[in-house]
Amino acid sequence: MSRAKTVAFGWIFAGTLAGLGGWLVVSPMPARAQTPGNNAVYNTSGIVTSSAAFIDASAVTQGSDICATLFSIISSTNYPGHAAVIDARGISNTTGSPNMLTCNSGSPWTQGNGQRTNSNTTTNPATILLPAGTIYISTSWILPNFAQVAGEGKAATVIKACSTGTAGCSANFAPPAWDNSWPGGPANGVNAMVELGSPFGTTGSCGQTCFCPGGLGSTDCNSVGVRDFTLDGAGQNINGIVNQVSQELTFVDDVALNNIEGIGLWIGNDANPDAVTSVGAIEAGNSGPYSNLVFNAGTGALSTTECVNLQAGTRGVHGMSCTANGTPAAAIYLDGSNNSIEDVQITGFQDGVLIGSQALSTLATNFRNNLLLNIGAISGVTNVVHICGPNPPNGSAACAETNNPAADLTIVGASNLGVISASITTIRDDETETALADASVAMYVLGEQTPNGSTTQYTRFTTSPRLPSWATGNVAITANSACTGNGSLYSRDVASTGTVLWACVNSVWTPIR
């Protein structure tokens, strides 16, 4: 009897375990094959199951560094062809400071950086969420068509250029050797920490590894974007973000550009194919907006350091501050047509916005039609807006290039909070020989040359009383009252008799009618 009980109990025990085991075998959670990195969610049976909503990069087999890990995901044969969200926010340094990561292997889309060739490339699109902390990069991150990179905010996620001696960095930052520059490109080479598409490929002539569809110089990228992080150039003469080929719906938003002694943001336009570099007609036209940006060159700014170099027609630069040590020649180089630049504050550049200064024959005929709105200088700026041309005022030196026809330029709201003098202006217009030393100017519209006129005769309207303007009032002007803007008009708007229109002639208000 007792043996029978024991046997029966044993069968019950074994059967129960078998049942549980079987249940576990058919249960989705333990037995179902999931893609590593998938999220875990509860299904309708209350069982934890996988979701492909995103790929958590911290849960896959880790590569030699975060870039190798990301590359292994994006280039995997299991990667969805129509892109995915890759959440890398959970990746941390397990051997050192948890918030310090390095990318010696290359970028999330290119590997093989040991030879500076980045010969292993994928162009699969992805949306990458970067972790908080500092990521030291040894070479450029070139984003392919439709790709995006987002951090956790300017204060949290920092992408920093490697410097020799920095823990974890094997060498100074260096761009891929095949990512060439061209005439009209940045003087220090492409040299970009982040590049939005590229006309080049790993073979130089693009070949089968083009970052943009269609290949070299023939087709642009679209919808490439970066946001919510800081780029730190570590005081090197390199560039922050370069866009030479990405157009529609391409953007940069909420990005800080710190300690970059090259160009913070470079947006290119090269309309002429170049036989030397085999670059076809490339441009970043209709890209943007480039919004909510901060550039701080740090203490090592060079005379060639630039906040923005804008050569293409874009959807604008909207919201930016540019800070340097007073050495750089200009903050924003504007040498393209069809741009709006709004809400900009500048400190420590000789010129704030410098228009038409670059000797680029391919740009000259296109250099018109720009709108500047709310441009201010805090301190250390000689000219908040400087329009290059052949007629510099007050004997001052002309721009290096004076033949670009600046015209059809509207400035609404320009101010200089620094010390104003004859040589420190809010608007300096070398087309019309004008130096406007007002602390602020509501409107300055430079039109075009008047027919048959001299090179300094332009249609123009400004609200500055130091230049020909139009004033109105409800009282008559006292005889021989002084005025400052020769050629200005004054309309008396409440009058039944007497003079209603005066002109400023030889610094005296003179009645007309």
Add this chain to the structure above:
Amino acid sequence: MRISKIFTGRCIFFGAIAIIFGWFLPSRVQAQNAGNNAVYSGPTCCTPSAAFIDASVFSSSGDLCAQINTALTKLPPSGGVVDARGISTPQACAASPWNGISNPPPADVLLPAGTIYIETTWVLPNATRIFGERQNTFVTACSTSPPANCAKDFVPSDSNDALIEMGSSSFCPAGCHGVAVQDVFFVVPDAYTALRLNGIVNQYSRELSYVDHAGFANLNAAGLLVGGVTGSDGSDLAANSGPYSNLNYNPCPHSGDSCAAGTTKCVVLNAQTRGLHGITCIGDATLSCQTCAGNAAIYVNASNNSIEDVHIEGYWDGIEIGDVAAPAVVGGVLISNVTGGFNGGGAGPVTNVAHICGPNSPNLGFGACAITTGTVSDVSIFQVNDVNNGKETTSIQDDVTGTSIASPLNNDPSIVGMYALGEAVAGTTGYSRFSTFPNNAITGTAQFDSTIVPTWGVGNSAPPTACSNPGAGPNLTGSIFSNTTGTPSGSKTIWVCVAGTWQPVI
């Protein structure tokens, strides 16, 4: 001994059961909402988190939209996030995700990358936002010719013929708020030639309703249509919506549209909004939009709108302001940084980059708006660039004052820095107005069909004798010139252009 063995065996048995069930209890027995995220609450996994509802777990509900629909029903009344990014694509949707939900909770819906084919309109309820993965997420109208995972062709839910509607009379008869579409591309297949489909129609959503980073491909009606329904308070139910930003529109390449049809539009604003900021509208040489006078890419048919950072190719008119019938009034419109024509592409010219509608079309071949009886005033235009490579076109055509600012015939662009149309001046037939356009191409070549636009010239010397164009174009009659070095006894300070000659005033 035997008792001891039996006792020991029972202990092992119940212990094993307890351990096994205990191990699973937190994750399997605890009441969860399906779709909840699984997170750690302690050393063991897992406990549910209602941070979002993952719609991919509702695969038994049906297609992608049915799964989202089920997830929406799991949200609390206060709303939440539905993450549908884990649902594989391509998929077809037989119904809208909000179909059959009478009182939808506020929701942010995350759509997956890939193509979502829809068989009917998605009507977004109050406080609902949908987010895609930018140009990797396509919402495409279903077509069975050729078949594309669809059981039937797309059938719009109402006469708006839209892929997406932001609010509706059933969801929010007095107006929705906080309805948004972001990072999604909308596509109509080539097979659609008979049915004209709009992309996004917003007639019922007001404050904090917006569209950002959206694309419209192959549509044969409007990409974006805003406004047109008046609420009980007399205001448009889409008023104060926007901004509508970072958009891209490419119509279908169908040919043979009649001018009368004229329905291929990029954007139509029938309500006051927070603006249209950043858009490219590409037409096609074979479409009526380019070849029929009065057809425009962007219609601004309501007051208080700003249109900024625009690029247009291949339309007769780029931006039409005030294509409305009397007694409608359109004013307070700001246009800035607009490029029309071949710049950046090859879809064809734009006859008038900015066209202010009115009764005084100069009949110079630049055409008139379809409707010319409305009242248009107070329009500020900054930076309009007409790049048309040899086709005589205008950067600004103002049919209120009968003004054409035309391109020259030497392929130079016609650019206007500033053109501000004010209002009719009492006692005159004129309007308050200011322009910097000098009627003089930058190379000195005449704009033959440009009309006179009095302007103000400034220089530090007296003007030349002639104030006429060096070519055969019209002069600057009515313009004034300020010589900043003028004196009472020397060269005069103020000059006026009279019949082609600068005449001293004082």
